[in-house]
Amino acid sequence: MGRLFGTDGARGVALTELTCETAMQIGRAAAMVLTAKSHHKPKIYVGKDTRISSDVLEAALIAGICSMGADAVVMGVVPTPAVAFMVKKRGADAGVMISASHNSMEFNGIKLFSGSGYKLSDDMEEEIERLVLDSPEEIAAAMSGGGNVGRITYDKNAEWDYIRGIMKTVDINLSGLRVAIDCANGSASATAEKLFAGLGANVYLVNCSPNGININLNCGSTHMETISKFVVNKRCHIGIAFDGDADRCLAVDENGVLIDGDKLIAIFARDMRDKGTLKKNTAVVTILTNLGFTHFAQNNNINMITTKVGDRYIVEQMLAGGYNLGGEQSGHIIFHDYATTGDGQLTAVQLLSVLKRQERKASELSSIMERYPQVMVNVKIIPKWKEAWKNDPVIEEIISENQKKLGSSGRILVRESGTEPLIRVMIEGKRFDQINAMAVEIADKIRERCPENE
Numbered sequence: 540m541g542r543l544f545g546t547d548g549a550r551g552v553a554l555t556e557l558t559c560e561t562a563m564q565i566g567r568a569a570a571m572v573l574t575a576k577s578h579h580k581p582k583i584y585v586g587k588d589t590r591i592s593s594d595v596l597e598a599a600l601i602a603g604i605c606s607m608g609a610d611a612v613v614m615g616v617v618p619t620p621a622v623a624f625m626v627k628k629r630g631a632d633a634g635v636m637i638s639a640s641h642n643s644m645e646f647n648g649i650k651l652f653s654g655s656g657y658k659l660s661d662d663m664e665e666e667i668e669r670l671v672l673d674s675p676e677e678i679a680a681a682m683s684g685g686g687n688v689g690r691i692t693y694d695k696n697a698e699w700d701y702i703r704g705i706m707k708t709v710d711i712n713l714s715g716l717r718v719a720i721d722c723a724n725g726s727a728s729a730t731a732e733k734l735f736a737g738l739g740a741n742v743y744l745v746n747c748s749p750n751g752i753n754i755n756l757n758c759g760s761t762h763m764e765t766i767s768k769f770v771v772n773k774r775c776h777i778g779i780a781f782d783g784d785a786d787r788c789l790a791v792d793e794n795g796v797l798i799d800g801d802k803l804i805a806i807f808a809r810d811m812r813d814k815g816t817l818k819k820n821t822a823v824v825t826i827l828t829n830l831g832f833t834h835f836a837q838n839n840n841i842n843m844i845t846t847k848v849g850d851r852y853i854v855e856q857m858l859a860g861g862y863n864l865g866g867e868q869s870g871h872i873i874f875h876d877y878a879t880t881g882d883g884q885l886t887a888v889q890l891l892s893v894l895k896r897q898e899r900k901a902s903e904l905s906s907i908m909e910r911y912p913q914v915m916v917n918v919k920i921i922p923k924w925k926e927a928w929k930n931d932p933v934i935e936e937i938i939s940e941n942q943k944k945l946g947s948s949g950r951i952l953v954r955e956s957g958t959e960p961l962i963r964v965m966i967e968g969k970r971f972d973q974i975n976a977m978a979v980e981i982a983d984k985i986r987e988r989c990p991e992n993e
Contacts, residue, residue, distance in 0.1 A: 566603025
């Protein structure tokens with residue numbers, strides 16, 4: 540499995556890479572690191588998504604937490620942002636979410652939150668990583684016994700408290716809106732109907748029957764064709780799609796046309812600017828943000844700050860600069876006035892509020908930003924080539940040559956995924972045929988130089 544943490548927690552194939560033993564050790568190390576300064580019996584909230592491996596990893600994780608003398612509060616199946624919300628609301632010491640987000644069911648992951656509701660810093664994750672991988676004897680020496688073992692309790696009100704928390708962010712009735720919602724057979728299956736119907740919308744639920752193995756399976760925010768067809772067939776005003784743990788949200792307009800994260804941020808940025816609520820007139824985005832957003836921001840006198848890929852880095856920049864809107868093309872959007880992390884359902888509620896207030900079609904809202912053609916090609920790599928590919932002069936040369944051909948009318952970004960064993964080749968430009976050919980050429984060269992069978 541290599542080092543534990545990527546850009547969004549620990550992740551791997553459940554039970555073979557991310558094993559029960561590893562989950563238990565992460566629980567122990569997290570309890571040590573996150574509660575080191577506690578002068579009381581620590582309390583850690585634990586949530587999970589619907590994948591079949593989540594139950595057994597939850598059991599191992601909780602065992603690890605309690606073996607260190609911390610109490611575990613079980614939330615059951617909830618969206619990832621619900622864990623962050625409840626940790627802060629209840630004054631807990633930390634939170635843990637068991638989920639591999641948008642990945643298929645054979646994967647799982649562990650995401651950690653501090654007592655403030657924010658994802659852990661790189662430094663804290665590195666300390667947990669050190670304890671688990673390099674210094675298990677330190678963990679063993681700190682384990683509790685006798686009457687100091689932690690207890691397990693259940694917060695039965697957590698789901699509704701989280702739902703009510705989102706409802707309070709808008710002051711509007713969504714009656715009259717026909718909204719299709721794809722729950723990805725994941726965490727949103729437990730909350731979406733209660734939330735959106737509770738705000739008055741006429742709700743059509745899609746992929747809302749999780750069975751442990753169908754999470755993200757040809758549905759949700761990674762398979763937008765499902766919700767697109769549904770919206771057109773049912774003549775809905777808009778369609779919303781979440782990923783497996785509901786921390787990201789994408790949409791389609793009344794014609795089934797995609798409204799990606801970049802367009803969503805553009806919609807929110809201009810609406811908040813017009814209302815005078817966009818702090819420092821700034822949106823925080825990532826290096827993957829479409830060039831079209833850059834032109835939108837320039838044309839609307841909105842400042843744009845760019846970070847590395849990963850919502851944790853967006854949040855760090857928002858905190859450092861005092862900004863309240865940020866997000867990614869993938870649909871992780873942070874409304875810092877209301878939340879400490881990306882929240883798909885909060886995003887959807889804010890979008891429906893704009894749609895209702897402005898009395899415009901979803902297609903009209905999304906037309907404020909012209910999207911440049913963008914091609915993404917993924918190349919699988921084995922551990923041997925991680926980081927090493929960057930120093931290959933042949934790969935460097937082919938990237939450089941193609942960037943010169945694009946000039947200032949496009950850009951090339953080649954990077955390793957923080958959550959999967961992939962190199963992502965992303966190219967933007969004015970001509971799709973040109974950038975597609977370039978992306979394929981670069982990807983093929985990477986496969987040639989970094990073969991999987993070595």
